[in-house]
Amino acid sequence: MFNNLTELIIKADKILFVAAVALALATIIFAAARESVVRRRVLNLEKIKKNLQRMVRADREKIEETIPVFVDEFSPQQFSLLSKEDYLKLSPGLEQEIKDNFISSGKLEAVEQMAHKGRDKWDRVEALITLGYINSPATLGILQRSLLDRDEDINYFALQALGQLKSQEAAKVMLDFLAKNPHRGYGIALLLEAFPATISAELYEAAASQYGVVRYWAVKLIGKFKARDYLPRIEGLTADSNSDVRAAACECLGLLEDKEAGAVIKTCLKDKLWFVRMHAVRALDLIMGATALPDALPLIDDPAAKVREGVKNILARNIQQALPYLEKYLFSHDQAVRRCCAEALVDAGYIPVILKDILSEDPDVEQKAMRLLAGLVKSRIYFGLKRALEDLSVEEKNRVLLIVAAMDQGLAERIKQENK
């Protein structure tokens, strides 16, 4: 039995040994060949780059002579590399001439064929990118068809190539594609953001799309483009059936600082979804500033922390106008409300002012500050009192601590202990 087993294992050893040695040799040979190919490719690219740089600096006549020779050196696939050469952008005229020469050289057909029917997926991808860069008359159609390809990489890179066209037609195709591929939202928005503002008309159309995801991203982009002509439609979208769209519309109106939109945004403060309320509060802050306080303050006890944070920010940014409200809300029974007020005072850098005012000789100022400090102490929220005390003189510190001790003996003792 052992003998049979030994023979079997020795046979397996022989197979494994041959496989291991063959793989080891193949790996080394492949690595060496690859190193040499990479070196050659790098040298080639360096040459192309140098030629390009020379051309950017050369005389007009010389350029006209050189371009056809230069284009001839390129394989169709290599052409996409030019799109990544930033310094070519310095001379847009030259870039266009290179593209025109490429088209007239007859190489374009090969690229179009490859993009359309290429067998190797990655050759197709490269051809799609090249087409996007060249932007020939057939490009849009080919890219549009490629978007329907079942392969995720093909339709992803077709989208990227469309992004290079930067035309209204391309924007429309991309927005249509978004309707059926909502997960591509971020990618499409990222590409459209780099388009010229002239696509706002397409975005306006898209904002009325039957698809929520298209309306959402259209509104987001209108906000980025600051396209103020379309405010009435955006205002209308604050009542959209899709909550994401309502939130985006509020955000957009805030970014555009649409003074007329106050009324519609206020209705969104009562929305049943917290993130719509959050964007409404933020938009009101941007549009109305301190005057938003009376409308926003009822949301100080909102169940959603992010909404409360929005209210806190309005309070902190408009601290002087907010003080009467803070005096009241600091004594709320709701811990979250007290926290919101304390945070607003801290964020506004108002704690040192309170401590200074407590020591004021003006009784009105002193009284107000005392009320705020009492509220803070009672809120049982750490609000940086210890740190604020560090900036006072020893005498001032002792006076403040006496006052704090009258409000909360334990807190004063703790601060004294920590100081020791």
Next chain:
Amino acid sequence: MSAFAWDMNILFIIFSSYFGLQVIYALILGAVGFRENRQRSKQTEAEDYANFAISSFTIPVSFIIPARNEQEWINETLQSILNLNYPEYEIIIVDDQSADRTLAVLTEKLKLEAVSNPFVDRFAQGKIRGVFKSKKYGNVTVLTKISGFKKAGAVNAGLNFARYKYVCVIDSDIILEPEALLKVMSQVQKDPDNIIGIGSSFGLVNGFKIRSGRVVEKSFSYNPLIAYQNIEYIRAFIGNRIAWSRFNASPIISGGFGIWRRDILLELGGFDAQFTCEDLEFTFRVRKYITENKKLDYKILTLPYYVGWTEGPGNFRSLFSQRGRWQRVTNETVSSYLKMVLNPQYKWFAFVILPYFLLYEVLGVFFEVSSIGMVLFGWLAGLLDIRMFLAFFALMVLTQTLISLISIFAYIREESLFRVRDIAYFIGLCFLEVFWYRWVIAIAKLWGTIGYLRGVKTFDQYVRTKSG
């Protein structure tokens, strides 16, 4: 005596099958890893990252860096993040009560200023003693906390302060490549509704020259201890993790560099400090969550890009400590989630990944040690002739060599990081691995298993030298 010899035969068959299965597994996963690696590499070649680098629609990321006694590395790590080519991110460093100059280094570099912003500590794993903002970099926050809840506690403390949709947890001794986040997040950007976790490969920094958070010279260390670790990283990432990712069955997003969607981290209650390390257990927990909540479109990806470089243990003692810890956490995690094994609900994870973990990561060390022990015993007791002994030993050497070579080939097919002489050196080492390195790791794993059985759960941090 013949009954004894019969038992030996059965054992021989079991052990030989074990090695045979391992080779088949490596061949299949190697082929899948090869394909996946090629696809990702082509995607990178074709991608235009310039758009991502400037867009306001590029998804922002919160970095959390837990640091405990990292005075040697923290400055370079932080600088490498500050050097990132990425439009919007924040950095939260959590000093977990370092006994060395970590906090002093940070204070000096960042010009820290204490702030008193109120916060809610959702996890309460060691009191957060101070919150500091950098006066020099507006996007950097430093927390100081009381230690006692390992790395998990420190990361969770940072999680309280993270604002963005995705959170990237990295070790405090990693030097990131400037394009690392762009490369990884451009994949996330393709489907942020469903990609909830993503990790990527990283290598060893030992032997590199680093200046201001940038690797200026990548010269791989020829110290065999380091070179073997490099081979192990390639084997782990290309031979296993990349292939698992192809089936959306990644069992681990490494704690060295891992990105998670923040809502998932919060919903699952953050990382668990009960385990020796947090990364493996958290990924398993997410897998469970995905299945139980029928979120089957959710994906956890592992990418083959070298996003950064970390210091590998430079001596036996450190290596021993690190691998013992890894073994403990593997045992702890697999035993905690044993019910998922062969449970049809969990598909690939239940039928391929978990059995692999059980057979090769948990029990593998016993198979290896007992198989060599058995042939040695058989030979010394006169039950086996020298031919049988050598044949079996050669089987061990060759299976391990072949498995490493498959991964190396799949790796170098797409990456030109290593020079030919580095690769030749690695290949030479592959043939020699079973003669010594394998046993060093086996002993460390045994030690880790004993620690696990004794209930040891400490996070033994080995000494960083930064010398390579």
